Amino acid sequence: MKFSNILKYFLFLTIGVGILYLMWTKNSSAYEEECILRGANLDNCNLFDKIITDFSQANWIWIVVVLIIFMLSNIFRALRWNQLLATLGYSPSTINSLGTLMLGYFANLGIPRIGEIIRATSMSRYENIPVEQTMATIIVGRIIDVLFLLLFIGASFVLSFNVLSKYFQDNFQFSIINLVYLGISLAIASIIGYFVFIRFSKGFALSNNKLLNKLSEIMNRFLEGLKSILKVDNKALFIAYSLGIWVCYYLMTYLCFFAYEPTSHLGPIAGLVVFVFGTLGIVFPSPGGMGSYHYLVVQALIIYGIGGVEAFSFAMLLFFAIQLFCNILFGIIALVGLPIFNK
Secondary structure (H helix, E strand, C coil): CCHHHHHHHHHHHHHHHHHHHHHHHHHHHHHHHHHHHHCCCHHHCCHHHHHHHHHHHCCHHHHHHHHHHHHHHHHHHHHHHHHHHHCCCCCCCHHHHHHHHHHHHHHHCCCCCCHHHHHHHHHHHHHCCCHHHHHHHHHHHHHHHHHHHHHHHHHHHHHCHHHHHHHHHHHHCCCHHHHHHHHHHHHHHHHHHHHHHHHHHCCCCHHHCHHHHHHHHHHHHHHHHHHHHHHCCCHHHHHHHHHHHHHHHHHHHHHHHHHCHHHCCCCHHHHHHHHHHHHHHHHCCCHHHCCHHHHHHHHHHHHCCCCHHHHHHHHHHHHHHHHHHHHHHHHHHHHHHHHHHCC
16 A cells, blocks of 8 residues: 555544544533533433443344345445446356445445455456456446435435525525535536536647646546446346435435434434435545544434434444444455355
C-alpha cells in the first residue's frame, strides 16, 4: 500500500473516531443531566450501561428480520454483478459472486474502499476473469448505486419537504428551496462544464497535461459505464435487482425502528429520511462510516422528535448489531468457505 493511502486511511479513521468520541461525550453529559432531572443516582447513570441495556431489551426478532433482508440485498447485488460479467462473456458462480462481495465488505471495515480491490482480485482468482474486467463491472455497479441513491434522496425531499424545510431553517437558517436550487445549479453547471471541457480538450494535447488527462479518463469511464448497461440481456431484471438492493437497504433502517421502543412509533417516511442520512454517513470513507454514520442518523432522528441520547443508542444498535455483525460474520464465513467451495 502506498504511503499516501496509509496516510489517508489514518486521517479518515481519526476523523471518524473523533466524531464518535465527541458524540459519546456529548450524549454522556446529556444522559447525566436527564438522570439529575429525574432524581436518579448518578452512579447508575452511565451511557455505556444504558446502551448495553438497550441492546439487551431490543426486539431481536426484528433484528433477525433485518439481517435476512441485508443478505437478500447482497444476493440481489451478486446476481446483478453476474449480469454485468455476462456482458463480457463470463458466467460466474453465484456463490463466488456473493462470497467475494462479503469479503469486500469485511475488508472495508479495516481499510475503507479496499473492499472493491479485494472483491475484484478474489473473483479473478476463483473464476479466472482478468482483474481489470471485474473491476470495470464493479465501477459500473457503483455508478448505478449513485443514481439510485440520488433517486432516494429526491424521494425523501419530496415526501418530507415540510419537515426537512423546518430542520434546515432552524439549524442552518437555510431554506430547503435554496438547497434544491443549489443542487439544480450544480447539476447544470456540471453538464455545461463537461461539454466545455470536451470542446476545450480537443484543441490541446491531453497527454501533456496530467490533470486534464485524469479528468477526461474519469468522465469517459462514467459514460462508458452507463453505456455498458445497454449490453445487459435482461434490462428489466437488471433494474429490478438494482431497485431491490436499495429497497432492502431502506427496509433495514425502517424495520429496525420496531426493534427499539423509542423509535417504534416512527413511520415509513421517517425511515426513508433516516436511511438517506445514514447512507450519506456511510459514504464518508471512515471504516464502515464510523462516526459520520452515527452523527447523521442522530440528526435525522432528532428531526422526528427522538431525543439525542435515544437517537444515539439507536444508531449504535443499527451500526453494531447489523452492519458490523453481518459484515464480520458473513465475511469470515466467506473467507473460510470460498477456498473450500473452489478447491
